[in-house]
Amino acid sequence: xxxxxxxxxxxxxxxxxxxxxxxxxxxxxxxxxxxxxxxxxxxxxxxxxxxxxxxxxxxxxxxxxxxxxxxxxxxxxxxxxxxxxxxxxxxxxxxxxxxxxxxxxxxxxxxxxxxxxxxxxxxxxxxxxxxxxxxxxxxxxxxxxxxxxxxxxxxxxxxxxxxxxxxxxxxx
Numbered sequence: 001x002x003x004x005x006x007x008x009x010x011x012x013x014x015x016x017x018x019x020x021x022x023x024x025x026x027x028x029x030x031x032x033x034x035x036x037x038x039x040x041x042x043x044x045x046x047x048x049x050x051x052x053x054x055x056x057x058x059x060x061x062x063x064x065x066x067x068x069x070x071x072x073x074x075x076x077x078x079x080x081x082x083x084x085x086x087x088x089x090x091x092x093x094x095x096x097x098x099x100x101x102x103x104x105x106x107x108x109x110x111x112x113x114x115x116x117x118x119x120x121x122x123x124x125x126x127x128x129x130x131x132x133x134x135x136x137x138x139x140x141x142x143x144x145x146x147x148x149x150x151x152x153x154x155x156x157x158x159x160x161x162x163x164x165x166x167x168x169x170x171x172x
Contacts, residue, residue, distance in 0.1 A: 020066040031066020038065035044105030
């Protein structure tokens with residue numbers, strides 16, 4: 001019995017998925033991550049949405065994403081594109097244009113966010129005006145924060161001494 005305790009533990013051999021990279025929804029995911037955490041690397045997939053995907057498709061959350069077969073990856077991609085989940089899990093409920101519950105990811109999410117901000121600026125809503133002036137639009141305080149990039153987004157240029165007619169410094 002004492003001989004068994006004294007034997008050094010064997011090192012685990014690195015699996016073939018430890019250096020494998022999976023391309024999912026135009027995002028590279030390391031193969032040694034679990035499916036649950038690896039899906040959150042895709043922009044637009046949160047932890048709760050990742051959990052719902054694993055439960056809906058019957059995938060083990062702790063399984064490594066590098067061990068997925070091509071068929072499972074295609075099944076995963078098609079489910080992410082058209083999820084059949086409750087509406088409270090999708091990231092765009094009752095879309096402004098279509099009125100449908102959508103789940104946007106990667107470039108579609110960025111593009112739609114940009115269109116929404118342009119629409120708010122066009123109709124000159126309060127949030128649109130805050131975006132135009134480079135100020136926070138969700139009620140944060142501005143007395144101490146948001147001073148650094150204030151002029152950059154507002155379109156106001158800082159005046160220099162040369163432009164205002166000040167005397168330039170003399171050389172010695």
